[in-house]
Amino acid sequence: MEKYLEKTKVLIEALPYIKKFYGKTIVIKYGGHAMVSEELKEAVINDLVLMKFVGINPVIIHGGGPEISRMLKKLNIKSNFINGLRVTDEATLEVVEMVLVGKVNKEIVNLIEKAGGKAVGLSGKDAGLIKAQKKLAKNPEPTGEEYLDLGYVGEITRINPEILLTLMEKDYIPVVAPVGSNGNGEFYNINADEVASEIAVALKADKLIILTDTPGILLKEDDENSLLSKASVAEIRQLIESGVIQGGMIPKAESAVQAILRGVGSVHIIDGRIAHSLLLEIFTDAGVGSMLTAF
């Protein structure tokens, strides 16, 4: 009985958080280690289903995980690199889409159903959700060409959130694979962070949560104790300018800044390697990552 009383206490402690996010839309970028470990996968899925049942509208955008490389290898498709950047040729694109949409997306849908939720998997082709065009990639090397041809790598031109709103209204959890179409039959592989950010903006989401394989934004690279817990848009910009935020974290931070400036309530870069880090972020006061806000 003691044990049960303890549990009710925890539920009651969650009440203020439940109230706070009731009816809110939270966009989640699901990627990294949390897509690999069976235990983490189950934790993320359960977190999503719980969120739905306590009145939150979660929308999932996922990456491809290690499945894509595995399948490319099986099919003996080798990637070309131009100046260090991977090129998505037609054969690669076909595999990327099949794995993302036909395997990874549906596995997430299936796991949500198994956990008691209702989900619908979408690619950006469905219902004109993600319109995209060929990405013009700046050449980072001084080889004379300004842009590199990376093949079927796309950038978003427009999000049509109608299908997401339709599904959310009927209490489905939308699960989105980062593929976009140009409306003329061609389509592109798109960076999942970018898709999550643009969908969060289109839905005027209250939160955008990015599951990563880091503790969040670190002030000193490789020092997990140097976590930046909370920062405003102004502070983030200064940290980028002063060189504190570096490397791969720069695009994530810049994309977060953009999302906030265009109406998303807050952006959270959290540690997907911790089980239930989503619940920790939403329903407790535990600091599980970096929270970026307007002020």
Next chain:
Amino acid sequence: MEKYLEKTKVLIEALPYIKKFYGKTIVIKYGGHAMVSEELKEAVINDLVLMKFVGINPVIIHGGGPEISRMLKKLNIKSNFINGLRVTDEATLEVVEMVLVGKVNKEIVNLIEKAGGKAVGLSGKDAGLIKAQKKLAKNPEPTGEEYLDLGYVGEITRINPEILLTLMEKDYIPVVAPVGSNGNGEFYNINADEVASEIAVALKADKLIILTDTPGILLKEDDENSLLSKASVAEIRQLIESGVIQGGMIPKAESAVQAILRGVGSVHIIDGRIAHSLLLEIFTDAGVGSMLTAF
């Protein structure tokens, strides 16, 4: 962090229960010690608000608690008794209504608001919710008269649940004081158990939970270890016939049987003296009382 992880585990464990009761209507008879102790009061109110936020539609019917006697005493109104039964004369009725509707009901509404919920208090007069007539009380004594005149004690003739459905649809928690009107300007004090049972039937509730000052139905009077955890309608009837269920528990048991036969999913007689017994009943496997079901 350990502590927080423990909490997320508890939330995840609650998920199957949340799913089970999502969208369900649960009628709660709130009375006894749980209306007296400040700590229990707060626990019950928090339980109700949590239930609402995780998708349950709770409806509360409350008794008068010790407030009525206190006010009658202050006003120096003495109760008459006929053959051991208390008579509700006009002066008493006025006080009963004022305390139930003007004080107890609004205190519950106020506490729910303070805890973050939205509530509307109703008496049975509002919107024609409870129609009643004078109760014909059988004379338990062989004094020659078949019925006793207990004054303004009523019995329900009809429940009109329209206002409850209107409020539930707009996400208010209805809080009902057990007063009924005959439609011609006269009104009656009604037993709160009876009101809860009839409202549960009218709403086709999934559960009727009665908070009492006992552990539930006891197979041996005064032996709290003899709790009947679960029983079917047939079993309950046999226990009444064989004299195992006795005294004040007989009407509660009979009323539960009637509610189940008329469509309520299950009836729970639970121990209101345990904090959060509502949550324990709904969100855990702890046995906190007696559960009566059809089969």
Next chain:
Amino acid sequence: MEKYLEKTKVLIEALPYIKKFYGKTIVIKYGGHAMVSEELKEAVINDLVLMKFVGINPVIIHGGGPEISRMLKKLNIKSNFINGLRVTDEATLEVVEMVLVGKVNKEIVNLIEKAGGKAVGLSGKDAGLIKAQKKLAKNPEPTGEEYLDLGYVGEITRINPEILLTLMEKDYIPVVAPVGSNGNGEFYNINADEVASEIAVALKADKLIILTDTPGILLKEDDENSLLSKASVAEIRQLIESGVIQGGMIPKAESAVQAILRGVGSVHIIDGRIAHSLLLEIFTDAGVGSMLTAF
């Protein structure tokens, strides 16, 4: 037959008035002698029900009538006065609420039902209808203190009309007792005129009708023939400045001016001592009080 033909003539004469107010919201402050006399009470209630059936949306705010004093006396609670103003201590507040909400409010609801209407009684605590805070009462006497502590006397901070709109949409007549809560469990007794005025503003009412025990605004005190039939905001302001409007009529007139400036169509201060003065005001050309308008 002659008699019947006369009646149909009267109905037809009412048609232009019925058309004029069809679908309109009229807020009525119900108080004074019209709450005491059984005959007047019945007349007011019938007027309300008729208004509802011919397409008007009436909303009632009532005062406490003589019931509060009667109950305070019974309970031997004496009122303290500070510099001539009555103090509402905790014991008094308890009685005020019980009588207003538990007795007077429900009696009105019951009478409306008896007359064939559907009503729901509300206190300002229900559904967060009236949010209030302690009123800072200016000390009228030069005793050194600027403000007086009048106890639990409140002033309105916010009206949330959602529950009124919900009930009106379902054709209920809302009946409101002038009690407000601060959202933290404390509540206050509020002046009913003030509540009526604020609710009229929140509902963008077409009319606010105040039933008083005077013929309306008198240009000469005590001379009932000096009734001001109609005045604009500008005229009223001038009458206050020039001292023609005096004493207890000043706050009523100022509150009317405020209501009109904040969007109420017109304010009517009428003689509640005349039976059916509500109908007279709305459905005939009889002058039964003072009508205040924007221009």
Next chain:
Amino acid sequence: MEKYLEKTKVLIEALPYIKKFYGKTIVIKYGGHAMVSEELKEAVINDLVLMKFVGINPVIIHGGGPEISRMLKKLNIKSNFINGLRVTDEATLEVVEMVLVGKVNKEIVNLIEKAGGKAVGLSGKDAGLIKAQKKLAKNPEPTGEEYLDLGYVGEITRINPEILLTLMEKDYIPVVAPVGSNGNGEFYNINADEVASEIAVALKADKLIILTDTPGILLKEDDENSLLSKASVAEIRQLIESGVIQGGMIPKAESAVQAILRGVGSVHIIDGRIAHSLLLEIFTDAGVGSMLTAF
């Protein structure tokens, strides 16, 4: 003032009747003298508009009044008669439709608008409201032929009330001219009593009121004091069989019986020569005609 008070009394006396018919559908056959006299016309129109404003849904079916004969005469179209029955040839039909639909119907619509109501005029061709076929008229004379060819006189095969429901929902008063189409481009003149009766059945009307130029059903022909105030279906049948009901009243009585058997609440044959006889019937206890009911 006395006069005004008298008026409010009349309004209050109408309240029980208003309540009784609130939300009810009343089909009115408008014909006879009430379509000729300007004073009666205005009275009928005002009655209809008042009915609408106090919550009744009136539906009007009108005849042609004296306009049709006037126009036929102007155009020098002579009617043929076969065995005493008028034949509607093509030239006549054209005039009948033009007058009914283009003049009489729109005049009623215009008068309703002038009186403050909203109306839409319909012929049975609109929205497939009245489907009809050529009427097979039994030959009353023993001339050898069983049926007579009366030309474009039709009988109803189906009422599609969809357009009436659409208009009533938007608070329009539908005004119907008794013309029906066979769906293949041919159309027919139909008896207005028959149309009223069939529309009352299709709408499951609470009342069907037929305005006539008699006091109602008379037990002795030409003796206006022999009015049958109230009769059941069984009684009416017996009166027909026993020959008390005679001549032109037989089809009206039989049609009333049919309407009641097929679900109309009651049928009223009233005296359209009395101003406001509609109001008298609905809002007072005056006996203005014959009321036929199921039992």
Next chain:
Amino acid sequence: MEKYLEKTKVLIEALPYIKKFYGKTIVIKYGGHAMVSEELKEAVINDLVLMKFVGINPVIIHGGGPEISRMLKKLNIKSNFINGLRVTDEATLEVVEMVLVGKVNKEIVNLIEKAGGKAVGLSGKDAGLIKAQKKLAKNPEPTGEEYLDLGYVGEITRINPEILLTLMEKDYIPVVAPVGSNGNGEFYNINADEVASEIAVALKADKLIILTDTPGILLKEDDENSLLSKASVAEIRQLIESGVIQGGMIPKAESAVQAILRGVGSVHIIDGRIAHSLLLEIFTDAGVGSMLTAF
């Protein structure tokens, strides 16, 4: 089979046009020769029904065709002319309305039904659709009087499109006769082009199509090869100023300019003498008239 394959090809070729106008509102002025020839009539009606079934919302405004003159002649009503303009006296107005509303309008409704559509015929009196006043006609002759009294010829003061929207929502085709009322019982005959233009503005129509007995706007009078296929508002204005557009085409052109400036997408003056010119205009690239647009 070859034949059938050809047909499917045509259907597929229509697809881009169907997509383009799906859900759009198109107001059609129906008049001239297309109302006389049985073959053209049938073609227009079929075009309207097809438009409805492929998702367009057509609204028809019709003129009187030759029926009015025919009936005036039959009734021996002679028209007065003042300074060359026809006067609509009361006798003429009566005939105009009867023919327009009672005959022409209902014939169109009947033909639409026969072709499988659902239509409701309206005059401007119905539901307050067209409010009008007496038209002040400028005297074209220098006879001293500035205005001429043309009797019951009206000009539009207000369109209330509510009834049109109600009918369109329920998938009826509204068919409107050009009669307007002043709300006080008087009514007027109105130019059908003017009614079509004002209704197109009130409905924010995508297209206004005017069926005429010319190929469209001709740059050289009587030279059908000088058709102006397409022009902007600016070009039209210049053509009027420079005298290229002359005579009866000036008011049509000016009215089109007004409609476009007040929000109608485009105005088409097309040749009603060609069968299916409506379909040609909407579903093919054939040039069947003059199209006027904003730029």
Next chain:
Amino acid sequence: MEKYLEKTKVLIEALPYIKKFYGKTIVIKYGGHAMVSEELKEAVINDLVLMKFVGINPVIIHGGGPEISRMLKKLNIKSNFINGLRVTDEATLEVVEMVLVGKVNKEIVNLIEKAGGKAVGLSGKDAGLIKAQKKLAKNPEPTGEEYLDLGYVGEITRINPEILLTLMEKDYIPVVAPVGSNGNGEFYNINADEVASEIAVALKADKLIILTDTPGILLKEDDENSLLSKASVAEIRQLIESGVIQGGMIPKAESAVQAILRGVGSVHIIDGRIAHSLLLEIFTDAGVGSMLTAF
């Protein structure tokens, strides 16, 4: 111009067919050669989009086409056969799902969008659309075992059409890949004919159209002139019993019979090798296959 007039004639000829199927649900099994030829693919897609725009609700279930074999070959996955039946092992299942859901399904969605329609691709895992279990395949050979283990080949246990209805209401064309889940994380490859038939039943479809690589049901094998144009359920049963219908057509015919008996209006087995055979079937009188009906 002649050409255009011809086209309008064809559109008008299609009108009766458009009316007939307006608002109807048609389930289409898309497979065979029509999924291979680029020209046929485009024709099918255009047919679907046209159907949608003229008010039909098409729902597509597709097979895998030659893509699956191509991919299995690329991945060097060899199929096992047991007694002549192909076994779907885990490696095969993974490929089947990836190709069906990630490639074929999304290509159809993309083509519909390109043709101007709106589509959403679904697998049976989405929204719990297709629940399935392992199929018990009867062993056709007398090898002692009654059932064969064919691996992840499933049979449908339940269709939940909720997501299809949601999408159709919002005017999306649902495109379904024949994969089903058992709700516990396992999933199965299912025969597309079976999925189409069960979805037609669940949607109470008016028509189920199966695109095949034959002219329809042939009475003499290999004789395309022996096409059975139309047959009732009784006739089909007799043709099966008498051995006229043979081989692979037996399951198709039996499945059609079942669909009709369970409420589908008619089943059409048509020749997918003819361009626009869908349009031919729906919008012309051409006989393009076999039509099976209840009687």
